[in-house]
Amino acid sequence: MSSGVSRQRVEQCFRLAALQDPRANLEEAEKWARAVRERAARQQQLRDGVLLSELSRPCRMMLLVNPQSGKGQALILYNNHIQRMFNEAGIIHTLVITERQNHARELVKEADLSQWDALVIMSGDGLLYEVINGLLERPDWEEAIRTPLGILPGGSGNALAASVHHYSGASPVSSEELLVSCGFLLCKGLVSRMDLVSIHLSSSPRLFSFLSLAWGFVADVDIESEKYRHVGAARFTVGTLVRLASLRVYKGRLAYLPATKDHNNQQGLRNNMTVHCNNQASSLTPPPVLCRPSRDSSCHNTFHNSCHSNNSLKVRRSESTPSRSATKAPSGPPDSLLVPLDQPLPANWVVVPEEDFVLMLAMYQSHLAEDLLAAPDAVSDDGVIHLFYVRAGISRTALLRLFLAMEKGAHLATNCQHLVHTKVRALRLEPYSPKGIITVDGEVVEYGPLQAEVHRGLSRLITG
Numbered sequence: 446m447s448s449g450v451s452r453q454r455v456e457q458c459f460r461l462a463a464l465q466d467p468r469a470n471l472e473e474a475e476k477w478a479r480a481v482r483e484r485a486a487r488q489q490q491l492r493d494g495v496l497l498s499e500l501s502r503p504c505r506m507m508l509l510v511n512p513q514s515g516k517g518q519a520l521i522l523y524n525n526h527i528q529r530m531f532n533e534a535g536i537i538h539t540l541v542i543t544e545r546q547n548h549a550r551e552l553v554k555e556a557d558l559s560q561w562d563a564l565v566i567m568s569g570d571g572l573l574y575e576v577i578n579g580l581l582e583r584p585d586w587e588e589a590i591r592t593p594l595g596i597l598p599g600g601s602g603n604a605l606a607a608s609v610h611h612y613s614g615a616s617p618v619s620s621e622e623l624l625v626s627c628g629f630l631l632c633k634g635l636v637s638r639m640d641l642v643s644i645h646l647s648s649s650p651r652l653f654s655f656l657s658l659a660w661g662f663v664a665d666v667d668i669e670s671e672k673y674r675h676v677g678a679a680r681f682t683v684g685t686l687v688r689l690a691s692l693r694v695y696k697g698r699l700a701y702l703p704a705t706k707d708h709n710n711q712q713g714l715r716n717n718m719t720v721h722c723n724n725q726a727s728s729l730t731p732p733p734v735l736c737r738p739s740r741d742s743s744c745h746n747t748f749h750n751s752c753h754s755n756n757s758l759k760v761r762r763s764e765s766t767p768s769r770s771a772t773k774a775p776s777g778p779p780d781s782l783l784v785p786l787d788q789p790l791p792a793n794w795v796v797v798p799e800e801d802f803v804l805m806l807a808m809y810q811s812h813l814a815e816d817l818l819a820a821p822d823a824v825s826d827d828g829v830i831h832l833f834y835v836r837a838g839i840s841r842t843a844l845l846r847l848f849l850a851m852e853k854g855a856h857l858a859t860n861c862q863h864l865v866h867t868k869v870r871a872l873r874l875e876p877y878s879p880k881g882i883i884t885v886d887g888e889v890v891e892y893g894p895l896q897a898e899v900h901r902g903l904s905r906l907i908t909g
């Protein structure tokens with residue numbers, strides 16, 4: 446009744462304004478047409494299952510801010526941009542300033558989640574990692590992990606924020622504009638599903654990752670560039686150049702369970718808490734694509750799907766800080782595709798023939814950092830791990846070209862014969878090199894054998 450009355454009033458206002466100022470007619474009509482189009486598109490997305498729901502109004506958010514993230518400006522950015530935006534949008538939010546590592550994790554483990562419509566993180570990706578793993582450590586994890594999560598970029602990597610912006614269809618923007626864009630998307634409050642990947646390390650509890658798993662060049666740059674944090678996102682460029690000068694080869698065995706056509710066809714069929722599994726399905730995998738010969742003489746022939754990846758993210762590593770994998774194991778769903786790490790792989794897995802790598806990167810969101818579009822066709826809940834690896838033998842020039850192309854997501858079109866991209870549902874990595882770095886969501890974990898399995902749409906993400 447009241448909404449009918451208010452709609453009548455709005456329509457009258459529109460007609461009145463149109464009559465009074467004919468010059469504004471076109472502008473006004475375009476505004477209305479845009480609003481109608483956007484609403485229709487949103488409703489279609491809700492029907493298609495791309496969007497799950499809208500946040501209820503008024504909305505109550507817990508906003509977790511890491512004041513140390515990025516250049517230490519997160520609170521200033523909140524005061525300058527977010528506070529007013531949220532107030533105008535009628536979002537009731539409680540600001541929680543994190544004080545130390547694992548503070549956010551402890552908070553969400555204990556929180557009465559019925560009081561919150563969403564948990565929003567204003568920081569780099571590390572704080573969201575803590576929140577997700579904290580939610581999955583709760584006895585009521587099945588319900589808790591469905592709490593809508595939001596991200597506001599406050600770090601120097603901001604990969605998830607850049608991915609959310611990308612999923613909204615908007616063009617790339619600068620850091621501060623990214624913050625405003627993500628704030629706006631949070632105010633819209635449209636909720637999608639987000640894949641999580643469970644990761645087993647040899648002697649640490651299972652952990653959950655929402656962004657990436659890296660070994661070799663990418664992980665090295667990520668960690669080594671920590672010392673250049675003061676230059677912001679440019680630290681990855683500096684780190685890449687430094688690491689290129691001392692390019693290394695890593696030995697190991699990589700194997701994976703391919704994503705199947707069957708699985709991809711099921712994209713519209715959403716399964717809340719379990720992954721669609723088909724252990725018999727490797728025969729349905731698309732045949733490997735022979736890459737076109739590259740004009741770059743440093744690249745040799747190979748097979749497999751084309752493509753590749755890059756570098757970066759932030760990471761805070763300190764000897765006095767417990768490692769990411771050192772905390773209590775989350776509960777969470779079972780891993781139906783994995784056998785124990787010390788057992789042979791199931792027969793339907795593919796073992797990569799090469800044993801010499803420059804990098805391995807598994808991505809489940811589109812961006813590896815604000816300006817690194819590593820997996821351009823990834824969406825938040827496609828149920829696949831985008832696996833990239835670069836075989837040894839690539840020249841420094843070719844590797845640099847890949848990273849530069851990645852800024853626009855064009856690395857997949859460079860036809861580099863050393864770059865392989867394939868979509869998988871699970872993987873196992875056994876490094877042979879005695880030393881190295883492995884990162885999960887941009888931070889260091891125990892170095893050694895590991896395996897991972899994607900859990901489709903396990904969590905909820907506000908994507909706008």
Ligand SMILES: Nc1ncnc2c1ncn2[C@@H]1O[C@H](COP(=O)(O)OP(=O)(O)OP(=O)(O)O)[C@@H](O)[C@H]1O
Nearest residue numbers: 514515543544546547568569571572600601602759
């Ligand atoms: N007040 C604090 N002081 C120090 N560390 C904190 C504080 N609050 C949270 N942390 C920890 O900082 C770690 C890194 O945070 P996060 O990744 O969000 O930011 P960042 O490292 O600055 O981001 P980026 O890598 O994008 O630069 C998290 O693991 C978190 O536990």
